[in-house]
Amino acid sequence: MTKRIVITGTDTGIGKTVFSAGLAGLLNGFYWKPVQSGLDEETDSEVVARLSGLPAGRILPEVYRLRMPLSPHRSAEIDGVAIEAAKLSLPDLPGPLIIEGAGGLMVPLNRQTRFIDVFQEWQLPVILCARTALGTINHTLLSIEALRARSIPLIGVAFIGEEMADSQRTIAEFGNVAVLGRLPHLDPLTHETLSRAMSDFFDLTMIAEGCR
Numbered sequence: 001m002t003k004r005i006v007i008t009g010t011d012t013g014i015g016k017t018v019f020s021a022g023l024a025g026l027l028n029g030f031y032w033k034p035v036q037s038g039l040d041e042e043t044d045s046e047v048v049a050r051l052s053g054l055p056a057g058r059i060l061p062e063v064y065r066l067r068m069p070l071s072p073h074r075s076a077e078i079d080g081v082a083i084e085a086a087k088l089s090l091p092d093l094p095g096p097l098i099i100e101g102a103g104g105l106m107v108p109l110n111r112q113t114r115f116i117d118v119f120q121e122w123q124l125p126v127i128l129c130a131r132t133a134l135g136t137i138n139h140t141l142l143s144i145e146a147l148r149a150r151s152i153p154l155i156g157v158a159f160i161g162e163e164m165a166d167s168q169r170t171i172a173e174f175g176n177v178a179v180l181g182r183l184p185h186l187d188p189l190t191h192e193t194l195s196r197a198m199s200d201f202f203d204l205t206m207i208a209e210g211c212r
């Protein structure tokens, strides 16, 4: 069966797409952003196509493409679309699939369903992306608690940003969670710098074991 990994985060704009591009590239896999809100800027799928080094066919089409860069439930309402969780059915593919949510776990798809409800239904292993900057201890521990309360398998935390040794340690200890690595701020951010940083700073074996 296809290995599928859900990439979620403690918030929007913390680097899930950049991490997903790096991981999908490293695994030579596929990428899927089922719900994209915001179409005026480069979409997450376009970013992954640019940064992952994967051929275009490895980026699956979104199920919902919503115009406004808002929470999907609101963006859908503005577009006059009803997001149906049942339409987000998992594709079967001949390689690992990286699935990115939008924002954090409690982000609504409609007035009844949030991303975390869909993840609970899927029961796929999750990687939680978390910033290293101040504020992360609270956001990350809350997200871990929410995942565990729903028995959603958590592979571990992927930190993004400059090293904050004590925050990272505190999350690992209080969260009783594996730390998969830390992606530093990359300048320039290119396919080359990203794939190098992913191999240097992440332990693929740990990720592979977590999604067995």
Ligand SMILES: Nc1ncnc2c1ncn2[C@@H]1O[C@H](COP(=O)(O)OP(=O)(O)OP(=O)(O)O)[C@@H](O)[C@H]1O
Binding pocket: 009, 011, 012, 013, 014, 015, 016, 017, 018, 019, 044, 101, 102, 103, 104, 160, 161, 183, 184, 185, 186, 187, 189
């Ligand atoms: N490691 C990094 N080095 C440099 N820039 C980064 C890095 N990670 C993220 N960024 C930048 O930070 C911004 C937000 O990152 P990204 O789009 O990956 O966030 P996201 O968590 O996927 O957000 P969303 O909830 O909208 O999907 C982007 O401009 C991205 O290029």
Ligand SMILES: C[C@H](N)[C@H](N)CCCCCC(=O)O
Binding pocket: 012, 013, 036, 037, 038, 068, 069, 070, 071, 072, 102, 103, 104, 107
């Ligand atoms: C538009 C943005 N870039 C994301 N795709 C959606 C983020 C939703 C966040 C909702 C919230 O937590 O308030």
Ligand SMILES: [Mg+2]
Binding pocket: 016, 017, 018, 044, 100
């Ligand atoms: Mg993203």
